[in-house]
Amino acid sequence: MRGWICVxxxxxxxxxxxxxxxxxxxxxxxxxxxILFDYFTGRLSVNPIQDxxxxxxRSGAYFLIASLICTPLHTLSGWREPLKRRRALGLYCxxxxxxxxxxxxxxxxxxxxxxIGGVVLKKxxxxxxxxxxxxxxPLAVTSFxxxxxxxxxxxxxxxxxxxLAAVLDILHYAWAKKGNLFxxxxxxxxxxxxxxxxxxxxxxRLPPVRRWASGLRxxxxxxx
Amino acid sequence: xxxKLKHVTVPSSxxxxxxxxxxxxxxxxxxxxxxxxxxxxxCGVKLSSTGGTGSGSATPTVTQSPPVPxxxxxxTTDELGSPLNTFDQITNYNNYYEFSTxxxxxxxxxxxxxxxPWAVEVGGLVQxxxxxxxxxxxxxxxxxxxxxxxxxxxxSMVIPWNGFELSAxxxxxxxxxxxxxxxxxxxxxxxxxxxxxxxxxxxxxxxGLRLDEAMQRLTIIATGLYGQPLPNPDGxxxxxxxxxxxxxxxxxxxxKIELTEKRPQTMWNTISPQEYGFYSNVNPQVDxxxxxxxxxxxxxxxxxxxxxxxxxxxxEVASLYAGMDLRANY
Numbered sequence: 262m263r264g265w266i267c268v269x270x271x272x273x274x275x276x277x278x279x280x281x282x283x284x285x286x287x288x289x290x291x292x293x294x295x296i297l298f299d300y301f302t303g304r305l306s307v308n309p310i311q312d313x314x315x316x317x318x319r320s321g322a323y324f325l326i327a328s329l330i331c332t333p334l335h336t337l338s339g340w341r342e343p344l345k346r347r348r349a350l351g352l353y354c355x356x357x358x359x360x361x362x363x364x365x366x367x368x369x370x371x372x373x374x375x376x377i378g379g380v381v382l383k384k385x386x387x388x389x390x391x392x393x394x395x396x397x398x399p400l401a402v403t404s405f406x407x408x409x410x411x412x413x414x415x416x417x418x419x420x421x422x423x424x425l426a427a428v429l430d431i432l433h434y435a436w437a438k439k440g441n442l443f444x445x446x447x448x449x450x451x452x453x454x455x456x457x458x459x460x461x462x463x464x465x466r467l468p469p470v471r472r473w474a475s476g477l478r479x480x481x482x483x484x485x
Numbered sequence: 486x487x488x489k490l491k492h493v494t495v496p497s498s499x500x501x502x503x504x505x506x507x508x509x510x511x512x513x514x515x516x517x518x519x520x521x522x523x524x525x526x527x528c529g530v531k532l533s534s535t536g537g538t539g540s541g542s543a544t545p546t547v548t549q550s551p552p553v554p555x556x557x558x559x560x561t562t563d564e565l566g567s568p569l570n571t572f573d574q575i576t577n578y579n580n581y582y583e584f585s586t587x588x589x590x591x592x593x594x595x596x597x598x599x600x601x602p603w604a605v606e607v608g609g610l611v612q613x614x615x616x617x618x619x620x621x622x623x624x625x626x627x628x629x630x631x632x633x634x635x636x637x638x639x640x641s642m643v644i645p646w647n648g649f650e651l652s653a654x655x656x657x658x659x660x661x662x663x664x665x666x667x668x669x670x671x672x673x674x675x676x677x678x679x680x681x682x683x684x685x686x687x688x689x690x691x692x693g694l695r696l697d698e699a700m701q702r703l704t705i706i707a708t709g710l711y712g713q714p715l716p717n718p719d720g721x722x723x724x725x726x727x728x729x730x731x732x733x734x735x736x737x738x739x740x741k742i743e744l745t746e747k748r749p750q751t752m753w754n755t756i757s758p759q760e761y762g763f764y765s766n767v768n769p770q771v772d773x774x775x776x777x778x779x780x781x782x783x784x785x786x787x788x789x790x791x792x793x794x795x796x797x798x799x800x801e802v803a804s805l806y807a808g809m810d811l812r813a814n815y
Contacts, residue, residue, distance in 0.1 A: 306589045307574040307784045308640055371788045380777045387776075436775050439638070441757040446685050448586045 289353040292320035317361035324354035333465040355401040386436035396426040557631040570642040579718040583678035595717035609743035612659035625649035632728035647709035652700045667699040668749035670741040692736040693749035729798040731765045762815035767796035
């Protein structure tokens with residue numbers, strides 16, 4: 262966690278752009294470009310609003326998981342750069358989540374607050390979705406260095422909320438599908454796979470597991 | 486509701502002819518409605534009267550609508566004035582998990598689905614069990630019915646089906662007096678239907694109706710749409726259409742129809758019984774536990790429209806459920 266706070270100051274002369282950054286920014290805009298392309302070339306189904314809404318929601322979930330891959334990736338490989346890319350991935354996640362929420366309110370429900378209220382306040386999948394959005398909001402806002410400095414240790418604790426947001430996000434995804442997460446039947450394969458991946462990523466963060474995992478890459482040294 | 490009955494062999498002379506059995510049912514139903522109406526009237530509930538038939542309804546909101554015509558050939562709207570969805574829309578947006586959970590992928594994946602020869606085995610508690618070829622089924626009086634289809638996922642379409650009333654088929658095989666339910670089963674053939682290889686579902690797809698629901702005139706077996714043979718993504722060569730229930734009740738590519746005494750197992754009800762009830766009547770007041778059923782998007786329209794009680798067919802079908810708690814029997 263601390264490693265990320267102490268971002269090395271980039272000297273103004275040497276603004277080095279890494280291939281990882283390029284990949285992230287290409288992938289960051291790809292889902293949006295893709296859905297716009299599908300829309301303008303008539304590739305969406307006859308229910309385009311639902312297609313757009315689900316696509317944006319799914320994209321948000323993928324970026325949320327991607328942002329959580331960085332730390333375990335560093336633990337396992339010792340590669341430091343992914344730690345610096347968490348913010349970009351998190352902000353792309355937030356962008357797609359915002360677009361998803363806007364599509365839900367504006368395109369899907371035509372800003373009909375009465376209908377929206379009937380869904381959001383009553384339905385668990387929507388409550389959980391709203392909670393995810395509300396949790397991600399302060400994280401996105403405080404993701405900049407000025408806030409890190411201002412909040413200090415509190416910043417780290419605040420940003421741990423992302424774990425809760427990720428769990429709620431997967432639940433939101435699974436509950437919006439026609440299937441049953443508890444009996445493992447129906448149309449739940451994708452949320453299920455994401456959930457298993459998330460569980461794996463969270464377990465790798467537990468201090469004993471993390472120590473064991475980072476020990477793995479030092480093993481060859483101990484052996485000699 | 487369900488009692489265990491001992492199985493006894495009955496000489497055919499003692500069996501009530503089906504027509505009398507049905508009229509007896511009508512009488513009992515009418516009696517039930519009358520007493521229910523009397524009860525509600527006593528409670529001060531105002532009923533929407535539906536003319537001289539005496540069929541009031543115990544459901545809270547009942548829309549007045551003209552009856553669905555038998556032969557809607559050439560019409561461009563349903564009886565409520567909503568325009569038909571296009572052939573393209575109806576054949577390119579299909580919930581047909583036997584092929585794919587992706588509604589757009591069903592059309593290409595079902596392109597080579599073999600529908601000839603086809604046989605439907607009708608059996609169970611009937612006097613004349615029989616296997617019908619598609620040709621035999623096309624001999625039943627063909628109707629053109631324009632129905633709204635309301636998916637449980639809160640989208641809907643208006644579709645001009647061709648087909649015959651299920652009651653015609655059931656009358657031919659003569660249900661026994663002990664028959665109370667009708668069970669339908671889809672073809673099981675994972676080589677043609679790749680989705681049937683997915684272990685997360687209890688294949689083959691199956692559905693069920695109460696016998697009186699199956700005998701209702703709106704319940705049809707569709708063999709075509711827009712005057713053409715039923716396209717593969719819509720359930721070729723024949724499917725059930727029960728317009729006042731959520732779309733998943735209208736099972737596709739039927740190979741078996743069985744009359745039973747006990748309520749049959751159905752697929753979505755098996756997967757998630759608290760979410761997909763046996764009845765699954767369209768009801769804007771009874772939500773799916775996870776999402777709202779109050780409104781829907783008509784395919785081709787931008788804004789949502791309110792969902793109608795029994796999908797707008799309350800006048801014709803509400804009496805089937807007179808006196809039942811629709812919240813408990815969702």
